[in-house]
Amino acid sequence: MTKAYLNDAFQQVQARGDKAFVPYIMAGDGGLESLGEKISFLEKAGVTAIEIGIPFSDPVADGPTIQQAGTRALNEGTSLRDILAYLTDIKSDLQVPLIFMTYLNPVYKYGLENFSRDAREAGVSGLIIPDLPIEQADGIIPYLKQEEIALIQLVTLTSPEERIKKIVEASEGFVYAVTVNGITGERSNVNQYLGSYLNRIKKYSHTPVLAGFGISTPEQVKDIGDKCDGVVVGSKIISLWEEGNQEEIEKLAKAGQSKTIR
Numbered sequence: 001m002t003k004a005y006l007n008d009a010f011q012q013v014q015a016r017g018d019k020a021f022v023p024y025i026m027a028g029d030g031g032l033e034s035l036g037e038k039i040s041f042l043e044k045a046g047v048t049a050i051e052i053g054i055p056f057s058d059p060v061a062d063g064p065t066i067q068q069a070g071t072r073a074l075n076e077g078t079s080l081r082d083i084l085a086y087l088t089d090i091k092s093d094l095q096v097p098l099i100f101m102t103y104l105n106p107v108y109k110y111g112l113e114n115f116s117r118d119a120r121e122a123g124v125s126g127l128i129i130p131d132l133p134i135e136q137a138d139g140i141i142p143y144l145k146q147e148e149i150a151l152i153q154l155v156t157l158t159s160p161e162e163r164i165k166k167i168v169e170a171s172e173g174f175v176y177a178v179t180v181n182g183i184t185g186e187r188s189n190v191n192q193y194l195g196s197y198l199n200r201i202k203k204y205s206h207t208p209v210l211a212g213f214g215i216s217t218p219e220q221v222k223d224i225g226d227k228c229d230g231v232v233v234g235s236k237i238i239s240l241w242e243e244g245n246q247e248e249i250e251k252l253a254k255a256g257q258s259k260t261i262r
């Protein structure tokens, strides 16, 4: 499952006239053994890809829900090595592309080359490292290229036009358009300038543009998805899973599909 696999998944969504839906879950939250069950559930719910969080002690971009999920996972003793070994074991049962969302430190400690090799072995198609700006990614890029893993870049509301262009051109798989100034977590209202922000990004992008941060209802999934190529939902998925409300997760996953809701 290399980056071509991720690109194919987006192409299939686009060919159907649907929007991409990428949920985020924290590896090791509820015990690492539960990860396979969560992935299978989301795969059946029809998600485009799954973002898998690697627990880390100092998650600067994360709001309370994801921080707490990370703490629970760390308390379970979850390590990057265990996650990679676990996924390597179950990967033949999976079809949905997996994206790792990790801070730089765990990857750096593991070793850039070893990490890239083991991530491919574990079936990882893409990687998001929010604290690794594009200017500093030269150390890891050759290894990821060799293993055909996409390095997905983030654009933020404060990125100036020139920088948007640069980030978007360098991004692989998709472009992650962060829709709020601040940390992850549910928000009740959506930024009124979102449409023009997403249009600016789309103008330069050769890959799909997905919006994420603060999206938590089927209406938001649909409304924001309409303005770009799809959405990422993290905190809400984690809370719904905690509550045992899988039905609402299915609703979120279906909200961007043209044939079901519209």
Ligand SMILES: O=P(O)(O)OC[C@@H](O)[C@@H](O)c1c[nH]c2ccccc12
Residues within 6 Å of the ligand: 024, 051, 053, 061, 062, 066, 101, 130, 183, 184, 185, 186, 212, 213, 214, 215, 232, 233, 234, 235, 236
């Ligand atoms: O939780 P939210 O608000 O739905 O946002 C998505 C997000 O959880 C996920 O993509 C993510 C979790 N941690 C991150 C750190 C940086 C960028 C993105 C993320």
